[in-house]
Amino acid sequence: MPANKEGDGGWKAFLWNSEKKEFLGRTGGSWFKIFIFYVIFYGCLAGIFIGTIQAMLMTLSNYKPTYQDRVAPPGLSHTPRSDKSEISYILGEEDSYRDYTKAMKELLEPYKDEKQVDDSKYDDCGNAPGKYIERGDLESDTGVRKACRFKRSWLGDCSGLEDTSFGFKAGKPCLIVKLNRIVNFRPRPPKTNTSLPVVAGGKIPQFLIPVYCSSKKEEDADKLREVKYFGLGQGYPLQYYPYYGKLLHPHYLQPLVGIQFTNISINQELRVECKVYGENIDYSDKDRYQGRFDLKIMIKS
Ligand SMILES: *[C@@H]1O[C@H](CO)[C@@H](O)[C@H](O)[C@H]1NC(C)=O
Numbered sequence: 001m002p003a004n005k006e007g008d009g010g011w012k013a014f015l016w017n018s019e020k021k022e023f024l025g026r027t028g029g030s031w032f033k034i035f036i037f038y039v040i041f042y043g044c045l046a047g048i049f050i051g052t053i054q055a056m057l058m059t060l061s062n063y064k065p066t067y068q069d070r071v072a073p074p075g076l077s078h079t080p081r082s083d084k085s086e087i088s089y090i091l092g093e094e095d096s097y098r099d100y101t102k103a104m105k106e107l108l109e110p111y112k113d114e115k116q117v118d119d120s121k122y123d124d125c126g127n128a129p130g131k132y133i134e135r136g137d138l139e140s141d142t143g144v145r146k147a148c149r150f151k152r153s154w155l156g157d158c159s160g161l162e163d164t165s166f167g168f169k170a171g172k173p174c175l176i177v178k179l180n181r182i183v184n185f186r187p188r189p190p191k192t193n194t195s196l197p198v199v200a201g202g203k204i205p206q207f208l209i210p211v212y213c214s215s216k217k218e219e220d221a222d223k224l225r226e227v228k229y230f231g232l233g234q235g236y237p238l239q240y241y242p243y244y245g246k247l248l249h250p251h252y253l254q255p256l257v258g259i260q261f262t263n264i265s266i267n268q269e270l271r272v273e274c275k276v277y278g279e280n281i282d283y284s285d286k287d288r289y290q291g292r293f294d295l296k297i298m299i300k301s
């Protein structure tokens with residue numbers, strides 16, 4: 001480029017050469033051609049990009065995850081939860097457990113009766129565990145599916161309806177436990193009673209994925225003592241499955257289980273483990289929440 005070093009206005013001439021009518025060494029026509037070239041060039045790139053994405057999206061279903069082999073089996077999660085998977089509070093000090101009960105109230109908000117009145121969105125699915133409720137194929141055109149009602153009152157002492165402290169005030173804290181949603185997943189109850197814990201009493205539950213909690217260390221069982229379970233049955237009733245996903249099942253209510261430690265020792269740190277049992281429910285050493293979780297509970301006086 002003609003960076004003329006002789007004249008003191010060399011760089012100015014480079015910027016705008018009035019003799020040749022050149023801006024930065026090129027004429028207007030030349031700049032225009034370059035501009036057009038890049039518009040077309042990037043236009044084509046964008047076209048190829050959008051085309052590829054569109055072609056890929058066409059092969060995906062709106063409703064069904066394409067690759068689902070890595071998500072099943074489901075995780076088990078609890079509310080309240082804390083980073084250190086520890087629930088600890090001081091008996092008689094509301095401030096020390098307010099965050100816990102607040103999280104439970106928030107979780108139960110959509111489970112209020114007045115939120116489930118609309119018959120076009122909710123179905124009654126019985127007061128006892130029952131069979132899977134099929135609501136058509138994921139890809140069929142039946143559109144948005146109804147959801148089963150889940151009565152908050154089923155959670156009894158863990159419903160927060162009568163005792164707004166969810167048992168925390170009396171030193172009988174509750175947990176609300178849910179099985180994570182997986183689109184199109186049908187959890188299967190255990191087939192044999194041998195995989196179930198002794199407290200199940202050798203009975204195989206009907207139409208239910210049972211959940212049981214126990215102390216992680218066997219010798220602590222006499223410190224955990226009684227555990228009460230609330231919900232529809234002692235676990236996750238099959239009529240709430242399968243779940244059709246956010247688009248087709250926007251009002252879906254996950255079945256919940258309230259678990260209450262009614263006579264837990266105070267001033268003792270206790271490790272509690274809760275597990276769900278089912279034929280297609282697995283546990284993993286790597287994932288602490290797959291089909292189970294454990295939690296430290298400490299009530300101080
Ligand atoms: C398991 O079920 C069988 C009958 O199916 C019964 O004989 C056995 O006692 C049960 N096991 C336990 C631990 O109760």
Ligand SMILES: *[C@@H]1O[C@H](CO)[C@@H](O)[C@H](O)[C@H]1NC(C)=O
Binds near residue numbers: 225263
């Ligand atoms: C709580 O556990 C203690 C010690 O095992 C027992 O003596 C007491 O009766 C239990 N209380 C209730 C209400 O079950």
